[in-house]
Amino acid sequence: MMRRMALALSLLAAPAAAGEIPAAERRSDTVTMSPELRAMQADDMANPASLWALDGQGLWGARAGSADKSCADCHGDARVSMKGVAARYPAFDANSGRVLDLEARINQCRSDRQGAAPLAMESRELLNLTTFVALQSRGEPIGSQDLRLAPAIEKGRQLFSARQGQLNLSCAICHDDNWGRKLGSATVPQAHPTGYPIYRLEWQSVGSLQRRLRNCMVGMRAEPYAFGSDEFIALEAFLMSRAQGLPVEAPAVRP
Numbered sequence: 001m002m003r004r005m006a007l008a009l010s011l012l013a014a015p016a017a018a019g020e021i022p023a024a025e026r027r028s029d030t031v032t033m034s035p036e037l038r039a040m041q042a043d044d045m046a047n048p049a050s051l052w053a054l055d056g057q058g059l060w061g062a063r064a065g066s067a068d069k070s071c072a073d074c075h076g077d078a079r080v081s082m083k084g085v086a087a088r089y090p091a092f093d094a095n096s097g098r099v100l101d102l103e104a105r106i107n108q109c110r111s112d113r114q115g116a117a118p119l120a121m122e123s124r125e126l127l128n129l130t131t132f133v134a135l136q137s138r139g140e141p142i143g144s145q146d147l148r149l150a151p152a153i154e155k156g157r158q159l160f161s162a163r164q165g166q167l168n169l170s171c172a173i174c175h176d177d178n179w180g181r182k183l184g185s186a187t188v189p190q191a192h193p194t195g196y197p198i199y200r201l202e203w204q205s206v207g208s209l210q211r212r213l214r215n216c217m218v219g220m221r222a223e224p225y226a227f228g229s230d231e232f233i234a235l236e237a238f239l240m241s242r243a244q245g246l247p248v249e250a251p252a253v254r255p
């Protein structure tokens with residue numbers, strides 16, 4: 001605890017580069033990983049998240065719910081219908097008037113179109129489907145032109161720069177002002193959500209972006225927002241706008 005506190009305070013004292021990351025310096029933190037982890041991410045046969053994607057492909061074709069329809073019955077070949085979709089999520093959903101992330105969007109189809117119970121956040125099935133859908137956007141540039149996202153992005157920007165938790169830190173202090181520095185054994189990343197869902201070695205599992213953000217909030221000694229909360233959706237929308245133009249790498253591997 002004291003060591004963490006000292007680290008946090010030394011970060012506060014001496015920002016390496018205050019302010020937003022210049023566009024020319026923006027990059028995925030895949031490049032800061034060891035050659036072994038980069039190779040694991042790049043090779044579908046070695047990337048453990050491929051198992052989740054494969055199971056997701058199975059679910060894509062499986063009928064479910066009172067409508068007895070599969071995703072494929074309506075959306076056909078995911079390589080065509082889902083190409084580029086993950087690159088522009090969270091997205092504004094006109095039906096509910098809300099901003100939804102990919103997990104919430106998939107669950108909306110589960111309940112409204114399939115007539116099935118929504119899948120729990122971080123459940124194996126939801127991660128399978130999300131990984132499979134996200135994979136169809138690999139290499140696509142992140143970005144959405146939908147102006148209806150603006151309020152969520154603005155709210156996310158405020159949450160990102162607000163100090164919170166017992167250590168009185170903000171996301172920005174680490175990810176805008178001190179990226180590239182060592183924090184314990186980890187290098188502080190720029191925090192671009194290019195690879196989600198990710199396979200994280202520490203989890204021995206695939207997990208969502210919200211799970212990753214909860215980990216950071218626990219590290220800040222802050223009370224994590226609830227899964228699916230407006231705060232998390234806003235943070236996700238802001239992070240995606242901040243990563244505009246970077247290619248989707250899902251599913252990425254992280255230490």
Ligand code: HEC
Pocket residue numbers: 060067069070071072073074075085091095105106109110113114129133
């Ligand atoms: C009965 C038909 C039907 C089924 C079954 C269905 N969907 Fe959909 N889905 C739609 C329609 C129609 C839309 C777009 C219109 C809307 O906003 O509802 C859509 C939209 C989507 C989107 C957003 C696409 C975008 O461009 O923003 C995703 C992602 C999605 N569905 C995933 C799934 C998944 C995964 C399943 C299976 C678990 C599924 N859907 C099952 C009809 C269906």
Ligand code: HEC
Pocket residue numbers: 008028029030160169170171172173174175183186187188189190191192193195198212213216217219220235239254255
């Ligand atoms: C004390 C510094 C610190 C703070 C404050 C912090 N993080 Fe992080 N964050 C990290 C570190 C370190 C990692 C990488 C962890 C690892 O690899 O073990 C990380 C990882 C991430 C990632 C994953 C990036 C990738 O390449 O997959 C995202 C996204 C992220 N943080 C967002 C946030 C958000 C949003 C907040 C505020 C709610 C926040 N972080 C607060 C240090 C911080």
